[in-house]
Amino acid sequence: MGNGGPMLLLRMMLAEIVHRKGNFLSALIAVTTAAAICVGVITVCDASRRETVRLMRDMGFNLLIVPEGTDMTDFWSRSFAEGEMPEEYVRRLADSGLMTVQHLVARLQKRITWQGRDVLLTGILPEMQMTGGPVKAPMGLDIPRGSAYLGRRVADSAGLGVGDEIELLGRRLRVATVLEEQGSIDDIRVYAHLHDVQEMLDRPGRINEIEALQCLCGSKQSLGSIRDDVRSVLPGVEVTEMRSIAIARAETRRMVERFNGVLVPAVVLMATIWVGLAAMRNVNDRRVEIGVLRALGVASQPIAALFLAKMMLIGLIGAVVGWAVGTALAVHYGTAIFPITAKGIAPIYALLGWAAVGAALLCLVASWLPAMSAVMQDPAEVLSEE
Amino acid sequence: MIVLDGVSKVYHGADGEVRALDDVSLTVAPGEFVAVRGPSGCGKSTLLLTVGGMVRPTAGTMSIDGSDLYALGPARRARLRAERIGFVFQLFHLIPYLNALDNVLAPALAGMHSDRSEAAALLERLGMGERMHHRPPELSTGERQRVALARALIKRPEIILADEPTGNLDPENAAAVTGYLADFHRDGGTILVVSHDDLAAENADRTLHLERGRVV
Secondary structure, eight states: OOTTHHHHHHHHHHHHHHHTHHHHHHHHHHHHHHHHHHHHHHHHHHHHHHHHHHHHHHHOOOEEEEOTTOOHHHHHHHTSOSSOEETHHHHHHHTTOOSSEEEEEEEEEEEEEETTEEEEEEEEOOOBOOTTSOOOOOOSOOOOTTEEEEOHHHHHHHTOOTTOEEEETTEEEEEEEEOOOOSSGGGGEEEEEHHHHHHHHTOTTEESEEEEEEOOSSSOOOHHHHHHHHHHHSTTOEEEEOOOHHHHHHHHHHHHHHHHHHHHHHHHHHHHHHHHHHHHHHHHHTHHHHHHHHHTTOOHHHHHHHHHHHHHHHHHHHHHHHHHHHHHHHHHHHHHHSGGGGGGOOOOTHHHHHHHHHHHHHHHHHHHHHHHHHHHOOHHHHHHHO | OEEEEEEEEEEEETTEEEEEEEEEEEEEOTTOEEEEEOOTTSSHHHHHHHHTTSSOOSEEEEEETTEEGGGSOHHHHHHHHHHHEEEEOTTOOOOTTSOHHHHHHGGGGGTOOOOHHHHHHHHHHTTOTTTTTSOGGGSOHHHHHHHHHHHHHTTOOSEEEEESTTTTSOHHHHHHHHHHHHHHHHTTOEEEEEOSSHHHHHHSSEEEEEETTEEO
């Protein structure tokens, strides 16, 4: 193009938009709608995912790894495994690089009688995270050596509080915490550091279970595949899943994601067709103009640029407006659709960039054929018709 | 020099074959003003578009200064059209959403030198000084044709191909436009004009008659 050509191209594009507002608005509505739906869905789903992870954490561990040969019927009646396995197993699992489990906690438990009471002595090793994986907020209890955490019923029945000292199996421990009432067997537990409990029970280097959290980061893992994964590292161990509301919720989220996996492509496809039709109508409306430009000797590139640049502009404006609308709708109405994720729904600013790139690409793809048809148009035919 | 040698153009339509040009041989010398007359549908517009490199003949050759136009690729043909040929149409074919000044500058998209002040001066010279910021729908037919003429002249072409340039104008505007074409001719430009009216023929060096696609 000659000097002033690019500026003239820009003036032509803007003047044409003003001249044919309907065509511009039609394509803009399509892009804005598509961007708004995609941004809204992704914003809500992202909040749902984070909330599910939080729920999972709040619900506690949901995988239990116990020694080979553990009778699960006995396990559920006792609430702990009778057999033992090496403490080193938890380190081996942490170093295994498995993606399906995380937040590993080794425990050694024994039901004992203390001051005439039936208590469950529970030794806990501070959580071990997967080596090389992302650092996550630790779960479980982190009990210092020489300290005890008491279940509510044990503390109340023995009249103990924080700061008191107790003697247990010949060892003195200071009560660091009295736990909230759980309404479960946890209320009769006395927790201490794993290594203290190992010494008290004379079981050095032994544990009888590893608690873990099933990872939700990948595609859905069946218990069978997780069991195979863990057994590939720790042959013979039993792996059992403690199903919870959080897992049910994770499944609901996966169902929503599957639905969105259809909805988002369908919306994008419809928007592409809509924009393509608008671009084609624009080319038809401008047949004479294209013919005249060709008669003036204008090459294919500036003519294609006239259409493609306009569509790119529509894509960028549609992305910004669509992001704002989609985010506002997700924040405003998402809480009604997904009440449990209400707190988590917040604008995702990174989506603005992705929306801009995606919408511009959508417009480019949709208007490519119409632009090419404009370039291929026979100017003589149009000018002769006129 | 424009040379058509045995040029024929056949269209295949729903009603069968139409021979728009039939073995036309013609030479237009540099600086010559040639008027082409003939009844509607005799092939006048096809002749102009063929000379302008926009309609490939079915047979024969068409050359400008010895260069066979249709042996060139589309890009080089477009380039030649941009640099050497100006078109003026009966229906003006201005871009409706651009003002007169930007319409005159449109050849800049073809890579031609363009200067707003030069375009404005040209419009002034054609009596459009007061109207250059108006868009085509706001202009009279005579004014539109002057803008179209300015768009053809801005790139200082060697050849102007005009298709019924006065066909939609009142006598006063027709005379003015013919006068501008005559000025271009006096300055050494070559003109091939298709026209029904006598004005063009009066100013032309020679007049050709076309009937059923043949020069008679």
